[in-house]
Amino acid sequence: MYVCICNALKDRQLADAxxxxxxxxxxxxxxxxxxxxxxxxxxxxxxxxxxxxxGDSAPLLAAE
Known part of the structure; x- marks a missing residue:
């Protein structure tokens, strides 16, 4: 879905960025x-x- 019509940027592009x-x-x-x-x-x-x-809710990796 387009979020920024002026720049033709879709939600996935903006979410990734x-x-x-x-x-x-x-x-x-x-x-x-x-x-x-x-x-x-x-x-x-x-x-x-x-x-x-x-990012805050990502599981923490155990230290080896």
């Missing part, structure tokens, strides 16, 4: 784009938070 991103601008840089109208920015910010939460 969100992992480890510090902010929305970094996500767009990773996609080789720049935000245009700004309507998608809250959605991209949510994707960053979801990626952070996903």
């Amino acid at each position: 969100s992992h480890g991103a510090r902010n929305v601008a970094e996500v767009f840089r990773r996609c080789g784009r720049r935000p245009q109208c700004g309507k998608c920015l809250p959605d991209v910010a949510q994707m960053i938070e979801a990626a952070r939460d996903e």
Whole structure:
């Protein structure tokens, strides 16, 4: 599904670029784009938070 119509970026592209991103601008840089109208920015910010939460809930590996 398209999240950013201005840049034709789909949810999967943005979600992949969100992992480890510090902010929305970094996500767009990773996609080789720049935000245009700004309507998608809250959605991209949510994707960053979801990626952070996903990382926090990942099981810890046992130290050998």
